[in-house]
């Protein structure tokens with residue numbers, strides 16, 4: 001039997017870390033004990049892995065540690081000799097030692113792996129941060145992972161891989177790494193492009209003033225006039241293409257629908273086939289809660305009900321519109337409303353692992369100090385990120401994405417892509433479609449192999 005012994009303060013947080021790291025990600029059972037100790041000990045047979053305990057150790061007042069402790073300023077990196085393990089030391093020291101003691105083969109790791117994982121998974125840094133961007137979101141430039149250049153690494157999975165190697169050496173029966181999954185997801189903000197005269201006017205003003213393309217303005221005007229007679233040519237009616245592409249990759253398919261008045265009107269009249277088609281392709285309809293829903297329980301409840309009434313069944317998947325999110329309130333509200341999995345965790349401007357994790361895991365309410373049944377499936381790439389900074393060139397984007405995909409596959413995680421139905425519209429998106437094609441063709445090749 002595997003025994004984990006931890007210090008007896010911060011009991012809910014330590015219990016949460018043990019459950020997520022060992023049970024949910026590695027897949028092994030354990031006996032958790034609390035003792036008068038200053039380190040975390042993982043014991044299997046005659047093998048002992050000792051992890052430093054630096055973050056929670058000096059804290060006396062458990063209820064206020066969230067606001068009184070600040071994220072670290074310096075981050076170290078530990079390369080473990082004769083192995084491929086590279087670990088980020090958010091808390092603790094980048095030290096490592098092997099020795100024998102009292103008949104045990106001991107391995108000491110100076111990184112506080114429990115607290116470092118907790119920092120990433122619970123999104124504690126977002127709770128203590130006072131700064132927000134234009135949309136009230138935690139800015140990526142404040143994120144420790146971005147500032148210290150490890151946003152492209154699923155560091156929690158890296159910790160688990162390290163612990164996993166130890167367990168295997170100690171003779172613990174560790175399950176095989178799962179096969180990586182591809183999630184083809186799409187947020188439907190607008191079911192159709194040509195909705196009202198205002199949507200036409202806005203597009204044409206953009207064509208003339210921003211894109212300086214009169215031909216495009218005429219083309220869009222012609223398409224708008226055609227719209228009442230056929231919805232098949234609407235530039236946002238890309239559902240058929242998306243579902244076929246997703247099916248070829250063998251992906252899990254989720255369409256998150258914003259239950260705006262306009263969308264509900266279209267979905268209940270001209271677009272009744274959409275839900276059937278998603279179901280026929282084995283896809284799932286999720287909720288895309290509106291702009292003000294992340295802090296408003298009433299909005300969330302109403303929007304979920306509207307979508308469920310139309311769909312004729314309960315909705316369990318969700319992603320916030322504009323990725324607006326507040327830690328931990330939004331997670332707690334989603335759970336309360338019957339959502340079982342959220343997939344919002346992402347910085348709009350930069351692809352990567354906002355939670356440091358590419359495996360679905362249980363969320364944690366840091367205010368009420370309890371593990372939630374709600375799971376987070378970290379979003380790893382969103383289409384609109386291609387318009388930011390180094391993402392101007394498709395070639396650069398593909399190389400970066402290849403790195404992200406490679407890591408998800410290495411750790412048997414989930415590569416979650418968001419490509420909006422509106423992001424095939426030729427005027428803006430033609431130049432960016434090679435990125436979409438790159439991802440989809442990678443997973444088609446995988447599915448055929």
Ligand SMILES: [Zn+2]
Nearest residue numbers: 187189321322
């Ligand atoms: Zn949206």
